[in-house]
Amino acid sequence: MDLGDGIRIRPLLAGDGAQLAAAYLRNREHLAPWEPRRPGDFFTRARQDELVADALQSAVDGRSAPFVLEDAERIIVGRVNLSDIVRGSFQNANLGYWIDHDRSGRGLMSRAVASVCAHAYDVLGLHRIQAATLVHNIASQRVLAANGFARIGLAPRYLRIAGEWQDHLLFQRLLEA
Numbered sequence: 001m002d003l004g005d006g007i008r009i010r011p012l013l014a015g016d017g018a019q020l021a022a023a024y025l026r027n028r029e030h031l032a033p034w035e036p037r038r039p040g041d042f043f044t045r046a047r048q049d050e051l052v053a054d055a056l057q058s059a060v061d062g063r064s065a066p067f068v069l070e071d072a073e074r075i076i077v078g079r080v081n082l083s084d085i086v087r088g089s090f091q092n093a094n095l096g097y098w099i100d101h102d103r104s105g106r107g108l109m110s111r112a113v114a115s116v117c118a119h120a121y122d123v124l125g126l127h128r129i130q131a132a133t134l135v136h137n138i139a140s141q142r143v144l145a146a147n148g149f150a151r152i153g154l155a156p157r158y159l160r161i162a163g164e165w166q167d168h169l170l171f172q173r174l175l176e177a
Helices: 017-026 027-032 045-062 109-122 139-147
Strands: 002-004 007-011 065-069 076-086 093-100 128-134 152-163 162-173
Touching: 007 076, 007 109, 017 027, 017 045, 017 076, 045 065, 045 109, 076 109, 076 152, 093 109, 093 162, 109 139, 128 139, 128 152, 139 162
Parallel strands: 093 128
Antiparallel strands: 002 007, 007 065, 065 076, 076 093, 128 162, 152 162
């Protein structure tokens, strides 16, 4: 799906490891305050190939739906993931995303999240998506607000990000609403 500005969103594919390694390396400093500390091998093609294989198996098993954003030259410039899909009476997934430092602030991630929310409802049949942001991650909170996510609480020391247990704001979107 075309997101504008020469960017499109597509499912993660086998063979994306090299592009992901390059994207993570290119954005290492940009992403560091928002993600867990990454070991050095995380930024290698070999490790990204392993992570892609794991993500694709998780998708086959119905536990996730991984996507990438790529530019007109097919360079990966971001990710959007639905993870921890729970079926039964919950029908829920967790949402995570990031975009290249030089692509942020253009509304691309808001459009990418909208596309993934539509996929979650129309294709996966989910009822709810939840997301968490660091309290000070205003840009991410704007993406969620633009997509109809409502703040539902504060989770103290929720995730270990940048080497520290940090508070997160929790959000949800009921998809059929």
